[in-house]
Amino acid sequence: MDIKLLGAQIKSARKRQGFSLKSLGLKAGVHYTQISRMERGTGVFVSKNVRKVCEILQVPIAPASRVPSSNEGLSEKIQDLIQDWPESEELIRNFIDALGVVLVSGKASPAPMPNKGNRSLKGRSSTVG
Known part of the structure; x- marks a missing residue:
């Protein structure tokens, strides 16, 4: 849109x-x-x-022939977060900006999924917080 x-x-x-x-x-x-x-x-x-x-x-929001994208609902989720917690807007914007910088720089790569046999996670706690 x-x-x-x-x-x-x-x-x-x-x-x-x-x-x-x-x-x-x-x-x-x-x-x-x-x-x-x-x-x-x-x-x-x-x-x-x-x-x-x-x-x-009576203003159409999107064309009738619109094809759903793979990120359908993502902007609504972000908007809902900001509506529920207005103080989070700056944090969300900063996160998106930083993510964009990393992606454009080409330094982003998919992280391996942690599992019990992954030696790189040895000694680290698997719980958050």
Whole structure:
């Protein structure tokens, strides 16, 4: 999904239908500042709020011919984490940025799965925390 394009479509539909940010927010049950961020394509889109706004404005979220990808639901999981724990947003962003750096540098390689016969894990505790 192109977030910037969706945001532009939301803004265009809102203005065309005569909604202010606040009036649309009240109708959708979404804070008007979040709708403003949606329109600009910034911040994190919380899927249920985007759906509410798009439903009211009759803006399609994705083309009908959309083929599910292998990472289906990943962005929703991240958005749910941030919605449930807003203070985690910076941590999640930093993690994703660091992961991107490692992947681009080519230094990432699949880690071997630990098992009882793996000598590299000898002497290490297998429990966390």
